[in-house]
Amino acid sequence: MSTSSEQGKPRKLVLANQKGGVGKTATTLGLASAIAHAGQLRGTGGRVLVLDMDPQGNATSGVGVEVADGQRTVADLFDRSAQPGALADVVVASEWDLVDIAPSTRELASVEEAGDADLVWRLDAAFDGVDLSAYDAVLFDCPPSLGRLLFSALVAADEAVVVTEATKDSVKGVTEVEETIERVQRRPNPKLRLGGIVVSRRRNNGEHNFRENELRAAYGTIGDGSDGLVCRTVIPDLAARQDAHSAATPIHLFRGGKAIALQIAYTDLAAELGLIPIGAPA
Numbered sequence: 704m705s706t707s708s709e710q711g712k713p714r715k716l717v718l719a720n721q722k723g724g725v726g727k728t729a730t731t732l733g734l735a736s737a738i739a740h741a742g743q744l745r746g747t748g749g750r751v752l753v754l755d756m757d758p759q760g761n762a763t764s765g766v767g768v769e770v771a772d773g774q775r776t777v778a779d780l781f782d783r784s785a786q787p788g789a790l791a792d793v794v795v796a797s798e799w800d801l802v803d804i805a806p807s808t809r810e811l812a813s814v815e816e817a818g819d820a821d822l823v824w825r826l827d828a829a830f831d832g833v834d835l836s837a838y839d840a841v842l843f844d845c846p847p848s849l850g851r852l853l854f855s856a857l858v859a860a861d862e863a864v865v866v867t868e869a870t871k872d873s874v875k876g877v878t879e880v881e882e883t884i885e886r887v888q889r890r891p892n893p894k895l896r897l898g899g900i901v902v903s904r905r906r907n908n909g910e911h912n913f914r915e916n917e918l919r920a921a922y923g924t925i926g927d928g929s930d931g932l933v934c935r936t937v938i939p940d941l942a943a944r945q946d947a948h949s950a951a952t953p954i955h956l957f958r959g960g961k962a963i964a965l966q967i968a969y970t971d972l973a974a975e976l977g978l979i980p981i982g983a984p985a
Contacts, residue, residue: 713752713838714978716898717856717863719880723847726903727866728761729944731844733969734978735766736953738839739801741970741979752794752838755807756856757846763806767798767951770806778810780829781822781855787831799953803838815850823851823891827859840978849883857887862898864976869902869914874921899925899976900933904940925975936972939964955985 718731735751742749755762755777763770770776775793779785793805814822835841843856857863865880867873877900888895900922902915915937923931943960950957954965963985970985 713835713840714862715841715843715860716976716978717843717845717853717860718866719845719853719856719863719883720866720876721847721849721853721879722867722872722876725847725866725868726938726944727847728757728765728844729948730864730866730901730903730938730969730972731762731842732765732948733938733944733954733965734840734973734976735799735802735842736955737966737969737973737983737985738978739799739953740955740966740985741973741983742801742839744984748839750801750803750838752803752805752835752841753797754805754841754843754856756811756843756852757807758809758812759846760807760809761948762844763804763808765948765951766802766804768795768804768806770808774806776810777805777807778814780805781811781814781817781825783819785825785829787828788833790829791833793829798951802953811852814852814855815848817851823855823858826855827892830859849879853883854887857884857895858891860892860895862896864898865900866903867900867918868904869906869911869918871914873902873914873918877918877922897932901936901938901972902933903938905937906940934972934975936968936975938968938972941965 718727738751739749794803797804845853865877919933922933923929924933925931941961943962946960947954947957966985973979974981
């Protein structure tokens with residue numbers, strides 16, 4: 704990966720929620736798969752950069768990358784000695800066509816405990832001078848917390864997308880992430896915006912129907928004539944999601960387990976978020 708004085712301008716999106724198990728990583732990788740797939744069908748573009756901001760490293764393993772001893776990872780970007788533009792030395796090609804990754808390991812957990820006052824600025828500095836012009840999007844897969852890793856990603860990003868399940872705590876969880884976004888907007892990153900709310904792992908039952916309606920009542924739906932934030936597209940809770948992850952295979956190349964429903968959902972979501980053209984085939 705090269706560095707350049709001319710910055711490319713891909714969209715930089717943070718996928719966030721303070722609760723685990725809501726489908727953040729699956730949504731991050733589903734969007735990456737959709738963008739790459741659309742680029743392959745067009746014959747141009749479609750390259751994606753994923754930053755794995757979670758010490759669990761599920762996005763890293765999900766794209767087939769195994770971190771070797773001594774390999775640079777996202778944790779190195781937070782080191783006091785890290786230079787501006789350090790991201791260029793961390794990004795590697797994944798096993799997925801058109802998808803690169805800045806990988807993560809458990810070492811990243813120490814960032815949440817560090818006391819350095821300037822730590823939350825280091826990730827943003829790691830982008831300085833890095834040529835991102837080859838990418839259509841940069842996606843940050845964040846840990847299930849409202850700590851320094853999420854805050855750092857929000858400082859470096861253009862927008863945040865909250866991923867949530869349709870549960871009784873959905874509105875509360877989204878509100879807490881929204882408050883964190885507003886903190887970042889007030890000073891470190893005034894350009895940051897909340898780009899959408901995605902209902903993930905959606906099951907067709909009374910509870911999920913009620914909770915999704917509750918969420919839409921609180922935040923509105925994108926395109927409903929107001930300033931709605933909840934995406935029309937919902938991501939169904941299907942076994943193919945975990946099966947594709949276990950196989951380190953893009954969902955758009957996975958076969959079986961009703962994968963086609965997820966392929967359509969992630970393609971529709973990518974289009975709704977403006978990451979690929981509307982009407983792109985799944």
